[in-house]
Amino acid sequence: MSAPPIPLREQQLKLREDAILAATNTLLAEKGYDAMTIDEVAARIGIAKTSLYRHFSSKEALAAAAMVRLLERAQQVIDAQPAAASPREKLGAVLRWALGEQLAGRMPKLPSTSPALRDALMQHGEYVSRLLRVSEALGAWIEQAQARGELAPELPVEVVLYTLYARTCDPVTEYLKASGNYDDERIVELMLTVTFEGLAARGAKRASAARTAGNAAR
Numbered sequence: 001m002s003a004p005p006i007p008l009r010e011q012q013l014k015l016r017e018d019a020i021l022a023a024t025n026t027l028l029a030e031k032g033y034d035a036m037t038i039d040e041v042a043a044r045i046g047i048a049k050t051s052l053y054r055h056f057s058s059k060e061a062l063a064a065a066a067m068v069r070l071l072e073r074a075q076q077v078i079d080a081q082p083a084a085a086s087p088r089e090k091l092g093a094v095l096r097w098a099l100g101e102q103l104a105g106r107m108p109k110l111p112s113t114s115p116a117l118r119d120a121l122m123q124h125g126e127y128v129s130r131l132l133r134v135s136e137a138l139g140a141w142i143e144q145a146q147a148r149g150e151l152a153p154e155l156p157v158e159v160v161l162y163t164l165y166a167r168t169c170d171p172v173t174e175y176l177k178a179s180g181n182y183d184d185e186r187i188v189e190l191m192l193t194v195t196f197e198g199l200a201a202r203g204a205k206r207a208s209a210a211r212t213a214g215n216a217a218r
Contacts, residue, residue: 017055019045024066028108033063033117060120064127070108071130074098078137087145091138091164092192098168099191103177103184110169135161151196167195 023044027036038059042049056062077097081090101107111118121127142160145151151160176187 013055016045016047016051020047020052020055020062021066021069024062025070025106025108028063028066029102029105032109033111033114036063038062060117063117064121064124067108067111067121068124068127068130071127071134074134075130075137078134086150087141087148088150088196090141091145092196094138095164095167095192095195096188099173099188100184102168102170102173103187107168110165113169138164163195167191 020041023041024036027040027044036059038049038052041062042052052062056065074094074097077094078090081093085093098107111121139157139161142151142157146153146155146157170191173187173191176182176190177184182190
């Protein structure tokens, strides 16, 4: 038996809520939580502030809902990774998506940049639950990649994880885009290379790896 149709009013409310969260996401990326105002969100989508408050009771609730939506999308990207891909390939695919979102102006600045937002999110159960789920999935891939020799095994997993998170708000991408010398695809490729290959020349890396192996054998 097919599900009953969703009433038109519910559809309209859902569309408006989606528009509110999209505008919030963009403003969080452009200005950050502290500078963003409810008035700006309402003006961005052309509704009265009172209408916005029917969906979200406060600025904190609005920002939390936007961050939860972002984590939902991140989880979808994680779940979509093919089983045959290597752990490093999976990590690279998720970072590629996140960098694309950043370049498109849809990646909010890290909550750690705003104590007020960080405190609000730590009180938000769904946000914490989704963040843990995403972090656990990425952390498992990091451990697998280290075990396979795809990532430096001496690095703590949390250091690699936080580095990946930081890349999603790295101002380097903004500088490269503003220069006009690179298109978005090239910027993403450069950032992936820096993240996973580092800055050392490949020959220097091989020599360093050989020295490490030699020291370990002694």
